[in-house]
Structures are given as structure tokens and as C-alpha cells.
Amino acid sequence: MNCGLGLGAWARKKSANAFFPPSRKRGRELPIFHYPSFIIKQAYQRVVHPARVALCCCIALLGASSLAHADAHDDFLAAIAQLPAATYTDKNEIVKRLVVLQQPGTKRILQALLEGNLYARTVDGKVFIAKEQATSLQLTDATTQADAGLAESAGFEKIGTNNGLRKTLRGAIAQFDLNNADDDVRLASVKEMLRSMDEETVAILRSHVAKESNRTVKTAINVGLAAADIENTDPAVRVKAAETLGKSLNPDAYNALQALLTKNADGKFTEADDDVRYAATQAVSRINFWRSVYGFLETLFFGMSLGSVLVLSAIGLAITFGVMGVINMAHGELMMLGAYTTYVVQLVMPNHIGASVLVAIPLAFLVSGIVGIAIERGLVRFLYGRPLETLLATFGVSLVLQQIVRDLFSANNRPVETPQWMAGSWQLNEALSITSNRLYIVLFMLIVFAALLWILKRTKLGLNVRAVAQNRAMARAMGVRSEWVDALTFGLGSGIAGVAGVALSQLTNVGPNLGQQYIVDSFMVVVFGGVGNVWGTLIGGMSLGVVNKVLEPYSGAVLAKIFVLVALILFIQRRPRGLFPQKGRAAEQP
Amino acid sequence: MHSLANFIAPLRTDRGGQVFLVLLAIIAIAVPILHLATPDSSALHLSSYSVTLIGKYMCYALLALAADLIWGYCGILSLGHGAFFALGGYAMGMYLMRQIGTRGVYGDPILPDFMVFLNWKELPWFWHGFSMFWFAALMIVLAPSLLAFLFGWFAFRSRVTGVYLSIITQALTYALMLAFFRNDMGFGGNNGFTDFKELLGFDLHKQSTRVALFLCTAIALALGYVICRYIVSSRAGRVIQAVRDAESRARFIGYRVESYKVWLFAFSAALAGIAGALYVPQVGIINPSEFAPINSIEIVIWVAVGGRGTLYGAIAGAVLVNYAKTYLTTELPEVWLYALGALFVFVTIFLPKGAVGLLNRKGAQRA
Numbered sequence: 036m037n038c039g040l041g042l043g044a045w046a047r048k049k050s051a052n053a054f055f056p057p058s059r060k061r062g063r064e065l066p067i068f069h070y071p072s073f074i075i076k077q078a079y080q081r082v083v084h085p086a087r088v089a090l091c092c093c094i095a096l097l098g099a100s101s102l103a104h105a106d107a108h109d110d111f112l113a114a115i116a117q118l119p120a121a122t123y124t125d126k127n128e129i130v131k132r133l134v135v136l137q138q139p140g141t142k143r144i145l146q147a148l149l150e151g152n153l154y155a156r157t158v159d160g161k162v163f164i165a166k167e168q169a170t171s172l173q174l175t176d177a178t179t180q181a182d183a184g185l186a187e188s189a190g191f192e193k194i195g196t197n198n199g200l201r202k203t204l205r206g207a208i209a210q211f212d213l214n215n216a217d218d219d220v221r222l223a224s225v226k227e228m229l230r231s232m233d234e235e236t237v238a239i240l241r242s243h244v245a246k247e248s249n250r251t252v253k254t255a256i257n258v259g260l261a262a263a264d265i266e267n268t269d270p271a272v273r274v275k276a277a278e279t280l281g282k283s284l285n286p287d288a289y290n291a292l293q294a295l296l297t298k299n300a301d302g303k304f305t306e307a308d309d310d311v312r313y314a315a316t317q318a319v320s321r322i323n324f325w326r327s328v329y330g331f332l333e334t335l336f337f338g339m340s341l342g343s344v345l346v347l348s349a350i351g352l353a354i355t356f357g358v359m360g361v362i363n364m365a366h367g368e369l370m371m372l373g374a375y376t377t378y379v380v381q382l383v384m385p386n387h388i389g390a391s392v393l394v395a396i397p398l399a400f401l402v403s404g405i406v407g408i409a410i411e412r413g414l415v416r417f418l419y420g421r422p423l424e425t426l427l428a429t430f431g432v433s434l435v436l437q438q439i440v441r442d443l444f445s446a447n448n449r450p451v452e453t454p455q456w457m458a459g460s461w462q463l464n465e466a467l468s469i470t471s472n473r474l475y476i477v478l479f480m481l482i483v484f485a486a487l488l489w490i491l492k493r494t495k496l497g498l499n500v501r502a503v504a505q506n507r508a509m510a511r512a513m514g515v516r517s518e519w520v521d522a523l524t525f526g527l528g529s530g531i532a533g534v535a536g537v538a539l540s541q542l543t544n545v546g547p548n549l550g551q552q553y554i555v556d557s558f559m560v561v562v563f564g565g566v567g568n569v570w571g572t573l574i575g576g577m578s579l580g581v582v583n584k585v586l587e588p589y590s591g592a593v594l595a596k597i598f599v600l601v602a603l604i605l606f607i608q609r610r611p612r613g614l615f616p617q618k619g620r621a622a623e624q625p
Numbered sequence: 626m627h628s629l630a631n632f633i634a635p636l637r638t639d640r641g642g643q644v645f646l647v648l649l650a651i652i653a654i655a656v657p658i659l660h661l662a663t664p665d666s667s668a669l670h671l672s673s674y675s676v677t678l679i680g681k682y683m684c685y686a687l688l689a690l691a692a693d694l695i696w697g698y699c700g701i702l703s704l705g706h707g708a709f710f711a712l713g714g715y716a717m718g719m720y721l722m723r724q725i726g727t728r729g730v731y732g733d734p735i736l737p738d739f740m741v742f743l744n745w746k747e748l749p750w751f752w753h754g755f756s757m758f759w760f761a762a763l764m765i766v767l768a769p770s771l772l773a774f775l776f777g778w779f780a781f782r783s784r785v786t787g788v789y790l791s792i793i794t795q796a797l798t799y800a801l802m803l804a805f806f807r808n809d810m811g812f813g814g815n816n817g818f819t820d821f822k823e824l825l826g827f828d829l830h831k832q833s834t835r836v837a838l839f840l841c842t843a844i845a846l847a848l849g850y851v852i853c854r855y856i857v858s859s860r861a862g863r864v865i866q867a868v869r870d871a872e873s874r875a876r877f878i879g880y881r882v883e884s885y886k887v888w889l890f891a892f893s894a895a896l897a898g899i900a901g902a903l904y905v906p907q908v909g910i911i912n913p914s915e916f917a918p919i920n921s922i923e924i925v926i927w928v929a930v931g932g933r934g935t936l937y938g939a940i941a942g943a944v945l946v947n948y949a950k951t952y953l954t955t956e957l958p959e960v961w962l963y964a965l966g967a968l969f970v971f972v973t974i975f976l977p978k979g980a981v982g983l984l985n986r987k988g989a990q991r992a
Contacts, residue, residue, distance in 0.1 A: 427969050
């Protein structure tokens with residue numbers, strides 16, 4: 036996902052890219068007739084406008100001298116050709132001209148010149164970007180960007196730079212990016228410029244900020260400028276700067292403000308002006324407030340993602356245990372099978388990791404579902420009405436499944452890759468970023484939950500399941516084949532465990548013990564939520580996850596988990612039937 | 626003398642118990658003789674490994690006895706009995722750690738090695754007193770039974786029964802495992818306690834100490850059996866069995882079901898704690914993996930294999946399963962989990978009364 040992009044910017048970028056592929060970004064051939072007016076307007080703002088802004092900016096900065104040329108490309112070629120022989124003063128001028136010309140590849144040439152990778156051929160003075168390799172050079176034609184093969188370094192001369200030129204180059208490169216149409220590139224260039232602020236960069240940024248259309252970039256510039264203004268001699272400017280910094284969550288801004296409030300060795304404030312100090316205090320408390328808000332949101336999100344894992348692992352159990360009343364201790368191993376299915380799918384299609392997870396979901400459902408049906412038909416059906424025996428027998432199954440996996444795949448953890456589209460994080464602002472895979476887990480859990488609810492409430496199978504759960508004898512009398520329903524219900528619960536396993540394969544190690552880690556937790560979630568109630572499982576799992584994460588900073592991860600377990604044990608004493616106990620006749624059953 | 630007769634009376638009708646006690650007596654006499662009195666080269670000689678192994682089995686048997694007492698006679702399936710066993714073991718371990726004294730790697734007269742390693746300056750408060758054997762012995766019984774009492778007090782009074790109880794006992798042992806894995810708990814974290822030197826001044830590595838420990842275990846097992854048998858055949862035992870079969874009915878008749886359950890649960894936990902305390906000096910190590918939920922479930926399968934609700938069945942099951950475990954994990958390690966898993970399935974479906982039930986049925990057919 037795009038790093039360092041605001042939500043609005045991200046959405047706008049998406050919409051713009053959907054209509055105009057990147058190659059047309061310059062906006063030369065806009066197919067204006069086909070789109071409604073608001074899109075045209077947006078497209079103008081997003082694509083045409085920045086390009087113009089860029090051009091105007093350059094004109095303003097450097098004068099209109101060389102822009103008069105009809106063919107910018109010829110001028111560009113000429114400028115490059117002049118480079119090898121030019122004096123440093125001339126080189127400065129050439130660099131500035133190149134920036135104005137806006138030809139593709141210019142930035143790369145400037146970068147190469149800055150890094151000392153720009154060479155001229157002694158024979159004809161042709162300019163190349165080169166990478167040094169022992170005694171030879173890996174060449175790229177500077178003007179066409181074409182690969183020019185290897186050559187002896189003897190026939191080439193490096194185009195030199197001095198301090199003054201390097202400074203110009205750095206400014207030019209940043210400026211070059213500052214005029215880029217891509218918001219990300221502009222933001223990166225602003226950040227680059229902020230890293231080494233001097234009068235020149237301040238001037239450039241100050242002139243750019245008015246023209247900047249993107250909010251994120253604009254904020255970044257404003258904060259940077261404010262950080263520079265905080266050392267201004269005029270107290271009024273300093274107050275204003277402190278106020279601006281207070282709107283930022285950047286740690287540098289926070290540190291700059293804090294520095295105003297510290298005392299010298301002789302007990303005086305570093306900042307002499309009372310008004311500025313007051314503004315800084317206000318700003319610091321404002322930042323602290325927002326930081327704690329975002330910190331809380333982050334904890335909440337972590338809790339929700341942990342809760343989602345709990346719900347995913349418990350929801351299959353909510354079916355087999357909650358609806359059918361069967362204690363399936365092999366539930367964790369069914370999840371493990373789902374995780375191993377993901378692993379096998381990735382082995383089969385190693386070139387399509389991105390799709391492998393999507394393929395693995397239905398497959399894992401089938402694998403675990405079939406194993407689940409086998410367990411029900413071969414074992415559990417002989418033990419209905421004897422929950423403790425079921426518990427022991429299914430525990431035996433779990434041991435066997437573990438050992439099978441150990442023999443098939445070895446006892447070590449298997450590597451499961453995370454697809455590209457799940458990696459990365461989503462930076463909402465400088466205090467809050469959301470990891471994508473956690474977000475996907477939450478979404479995935481919601482989808483699975485909705486699907487399960489749909490099956491239970493809207494399908495014939497669901498109707499039968501509920502009928503058998505409520506009154507087996509009556510359901511049979513009405514013609515429901517309760518044996519089939521038992522098998523299918525168990526298969527459904529097990530299949531969902533398999534799907535949960537796919538999700539877990541992205542979060543934890545895939546090994547033979549994967550199931551064991553989750554079995555106690557899943558049972559606690561089901562019991563906490565209230566047996567026979569999928570909504571209870573959802574709410575129970577989510578609240579356990581959030582409580583766990585809220586406790587964690589105070590007590591550490593392990594102790595938080597112990598607290599939660601003990602709290603649960605105590606909770607069950609108070610409400611033996613969970614948060615949402617079943618009511619009516621179904622509750623009478625053991 | 627009257628009270629002693631009371632204890633022995635139930636054994637008169639207990640054929641299985643008589644066989645067990647006689648066998649135990651034979652083992653208790655034969656093993657030390659074969660170990661101490663025969664030369665190493667003799668075919669009859671028992672190695673010290675075997676003595677320890679048999680001692681270990683007897684600890685497990687005592688633990689199984691405790692589990693059978695509550696599961697077989699009161700219908701409380703505890704999946705956390707391993708926790709009481711481990712607590713007893715830890716109490717003994719703490720005493721043994723204090724006995725190491727200056728012979729540890731760091732030679733600190735008061736602090737055990739792992740505390741020196743963690744840079745602790747003084748003994749945590751709950752370690753005080755463990756240098757005295759009587760205190761440790763008290764704790765071996767008190768710590769598990771107090772925990773069981775509190776746990777049972779809450780659970781049974783709010784009528785948490787059946788599967789729910791099993792699951793929260795499992796959560797209990799799981800939580801304890803997580804807690805004991807923490808270094809800050811002051812119980813040696815991951816590594817637990819090991820490298821013990823002596824018990825009551827006797828060197829733990831000496832043959833004679835090992836044999837003495839072996840005999841103590843045998844006596845504890847025999848006493849445990851006699852007391853359990855006494856409890857289940859007493860009036861209270863009948864109430865307990867009534868609770869197992871029809872809890873509500875027992876309550877309506879006027880018995881305080883919770884009290885019976887809580888006291889039985891606490892007694893069973895104390896028994897498990899004693900088993901753990903005898904286990905630790907013989908195997909020479911205690912660590913948090915003893916709390917693992919799978920250990921507790923294994924205890925239940927010993928009882929199920931032997932036959933629950935018989936007491937001697939539980940002992941037979943513990944010895945049989947553990948012998949199979951020792952054999953299979955050394956000879957065919959990859960088969961062990963298959964065998965254990967199959968045992969779970971087979972016993973629950975085909976042998977609901979366990980091996981003892983099978984024998985009894987055969988006996989009934991012959992008669």
C-alpha cells in the first residue's frame with residue numbers, strides 16, 4: 036500500500052489513476068468528451084495543473100531565457116553536450132537550464148553528476164551515466180537512457196563537481212521532484228529538503244507552498260517552514276511558528292517545541308518571550324492530546340485484530356461446541372490443517388503467491404471440512420450425550436493429526452509467504468499507521484462471520500441445523516435427516532476452522548503445534564460469549580482481544596494473557612452460561 | 626485401634642485393592658533387594674535407572690489415583706490436575722534449591738543460582754521458610770489444596786459443571802504455565818529447578834537415598850490408596866457418588882453438594898501435590914512444562930485406560946500407559962503419539978470401563 040499518503044490523497048490518486056494511466060499523466064491527449072464534467076475538473080486539477088505549476092515555477096525562478104527555444108529536446112541535447120568542457124560556473128548554468136527544460140531522464144543525469152557517475156567519452160565527448168566495475172564501466176547513454184554496454188574506463192573521463200555545484204545539484208534535484216506530478220515524489224522531495232534546511236531551501240519551499248495543491252505535502256512544507264521560523268528573531272513569527280508546529284505530529288516538531296520550554300543552566304528559559312512560551316506550551320499539550328488519542332486508536336485497532344484472530348479461531352468451535360454441543364479438542368488441529376493447506380498451495384504455485392492465499396481459502400475449507408466429517412462419522416456420533424468422552428476421543432484425534440503432519444512435513448515450522456498485497460502498512464498520519472495484514476484479518480473475519488450467519492439464517496442447511504440443535508426428536512419427526520445434519524454441521528464448523536488456519540498462516544509460524552496454541556483461547560472465547568450464540572462469540576472474541584491489548588502496555592504480553600484467563604475463570608463463576616446465555620428450551624439441554 | 630480398623634474394613638471386600646496392595650508390597654521389598662543386594666553383573670540386578678523409573682511410575686499412579694477419586698467417583702473431569710502435581714513439585718523443588726546452599730555455581734549461601742544470574746539481591750518473600758523441611762512439606766500439601774479449594778469454592782458454588790468445568794480447569798493450568806514461564810515470577814522461569822544436591826541431609830545421588838525415596842513413594846501410594854478407598858466407601862463417599870449420578874437430586878434431598886465437591890477436590894489436589902513432591906527428587910528436575918495442558922489430559926487417559934471409578938484401575942492404567950510410553954518413545958519415537966491418540970479413541974469408544982472393566986467382564990463370564 037502507499038506509504039506516507041493521507042486518506043484523501045490516496046482516494047484521489049486512485050480515482051485519477053483509474054481513468055488516466057500513468058503514461059498519459061502529462062495530460063496531452065485527455066479524452067475530454069467521454070467523462071462527466073467533475074472528472075474533467077478533477078483531472079485538470081490533478082494532472083494538467085501541476086504540470087503548469089511546474090513550468091511557471093521554473094520560469095519564475097530562472098527567467099525565460101532558454102525556454103523560448105521551439106524544440107526543448109534539442110536544447111537539452113545541446114546542454115548535455117556542453118557539460119564535459121564547461122567550467123564550474125557554466126555547469127551551474129547548465130544544470131539550471133536542464134531543470135527548466137523538464138526533459139525525461141534529466142533527474143537521473145543530475146543524480147549521476149552529483150554522485151560522480153557521469154562520464155564523457157574522450158574520443159567524441161559523448162556523455163554517459165556509468166557504474167564502475169573494476170577496470171571497466173557499465174554504460175548508459177545519458178540522453179537516450181539506452182544501455183550502452185561495457186567499456187574500458189581508460190577512454191572516459193569523469194565530469195567533475197565542486198562544492199558549489201553539488202549544492203546547486205541537490206537543490207535542483209529536490210526542485211525537480213518538487214515539480215513532479217506525483218504526490219508521493221513531491222512529499223519525498225520535501226522531506227529530503229527539510230532534512231538539510233538552509234536559506235536557499237527555505238526560499239524555494241516558501242515560494243512553492245502557495246502553489247502546492249496536495250494537503251499532505253502542503254502540511255509537510257508548512258511544518259518545515261515553521262521549524263525554521265522558530266529561530267526567527269521576531270517573537271510574533273515565533274508564536275505563529277509554534278502554533279503551526281502544534282498542528283503537526285512530527286517528532287521533530289515536538290522536539291523543537293520542547294526545546295523552547297527547557298531551562299538553561301542559569302535557570303532561565305531558552306525562550307525569552309512569554310507569548311512564545313505560552314504558544315509552545317499550548318502546542319505541546321495539543322500534540323500530547325492528539326498523540327494519546329491516536330495511541331488509543333492504535334491500541335484499539337491492535338486489540339481488534341487480535342480479537343479477530345480469536346473470533347476466527349473460535350467461530351468454528353461456536354458451531355461444533357455451541358450449536359451441536361460437541362467438544363472437539365481437534366479443532367486446533369483442523370486450523371493447523373488449513374494453515375498447511377496454504378503452505379502446500381504455495382508449493383504448487385510458487386509464482387503466484389498473491390493468488391495462492393485466495394486459492395487456499397476454499398481448499399482449506401474443503402480439507403478441514405472433510406476431515407471434520409470423517410471425525411464426526413467415525414467417532415463423535417458414537418459418543419453423543421457423553422461430552423467428556425467426546426473430549427477425550429477428539430483429543431486422541433488431535434494427537435494423531437499432529438503426528439501425521441510431523442511425519443509428512445517434518446516437525447519444523449514451514450515457511451508460508453505473505454502475498455505482496457498484504458504486506459506494508461497504511462500511514463494515516465505521523466502518529467498512526469495501520470499494518471495492512473492486520474486490517475485484512477479484521478475484514479476477513481467479518482466476511483467469514485457474515486457468510487456463516489448467512490448460512491445459519493438463510494439456507495436450508497442452516498434451518499435444519501437450528502432445528503436439530505433445538506429439538507432433535509421433533510426435527511426428525513418433521514423429516515429432517517438428523518444424521519446428515521450432524522455430519523454437515525460438524526463439517527461446516529471444521530471447514531471454518533480450516534479457513535481460520537489460512538488466516539493464521541499469515542500471522543504465526545506454521546508448525547505441528549499451531550493448533551495447540553489456540554485451543555484454550557478458542558474455548559474461552561466460546562464459553563465467554565455464551566454457548567450456542569455466534570454473535571456472542573464475535574463480541575466475546577473482540578472484547579477479549581481489546582482487553583488483552585489494552586492491558587499489555589502496563590503488564591507485558593504474558594501477564595496480560597494470564598490476567599485475561601484468570602478474569603475469564605472468575606467471569607464464568609459469575610455467569611456460567613456466558614455473556615449471552617441461551618434462553619428457552621434449548622438452554623435446558625446439558 | 627478402632628479408627629485403624631475403620632480404614633482397613635473397606636479393603637476386605639475390595640479384591641482389586643487386595644491384589645494391588647500385595648503386588649505393591651512385593652515390589653517394595655523386591656526392588657531394593659534386587660538393586661542393593663545383587664552385584665552389577667548379575668542378571669537379576671536392577672539398575673538405578675530402573676529403580677527411578679519404577680519410582681516415577683508410582684508417583685504417576687498416585688496422581689492417577691487423585692484424578693480417579695474426583696472423576697470416577699464425583700464426575701469432576703479435571704483437565705488441570707497436572708497443575709496441582711507441578712505445584713507440589715515446585716514446593717519440593719524450592720526446598721531442594723535452598724538445600725544446595727553454597728554448592729551452587731555462583732556459591733551464594735542464600736540465593737539460588739538463577740536469582741544470582743538474574744541479578745536479584747534478596748530472596749523473594751515467598752521463598753522464606755523453604756529452607757525448613759517441615760515448612761516445605763506443609764506447603765506441598767497446602768499450596769495445591771488451597772488453590773483447589775479456592776477454585777472449587779468459586780466453581781462449584783456457581784454450579785459450573787461438566788464440560789465447562791473441564792475447560793476452565795484447563796485454562797487454570799494454562800495460565801499457571803504461562804506464569805511460571807516468566808522469569809520475574811521467581812521460580813526459575815523456563816529452566817525451572819534442577820541440579821539438586823541433598824534431601825534432609827542425604828545425598829540425592831546415593832543409592833541408599835534413592836531406595837529410601839522409592840520406599841517412601843511406595844508407602845505414600847499404599848496409604849493414598851487406603852485413604853481413598855476409605856473415603857469412597859464411607860457415608861460421605863456414598864453422597865459423593867450420588868452427586869456424580871444425580872447432582873440435582875442429591876441437592877434436593879438436602880446434601881450440601883458444593884461442600885462435598887470442594888473438600889474432595891481439595892483432598893485430591895493435595896494427593897496430586899504429594900505425588901509431585903515425591904516425583905521431583907527422583908527425576909531431579911521441575912520446570913513449567915509440567916503445567917502444560919497436555920500433561921493433565923494424559924493423566925485423564927491413564928484413568929480412562931485403567932478403568933475409572935475403581936481406584937486400582939487408575940493405578941494400573943497409569944503404570945501401563947507410562948510403561949508403553951517409556952518403551953515406545955525409546956524404541957519407536959514416531960509411533961508414540963499415534964499409539965496415544967489411538968488409545969484415547971479406542972478406550973472411549975470400545976472400553977468405556979477401561980482395562981479393569983474388560984477383566985471384570987471376563988471374570989463374570991467364567992463364573
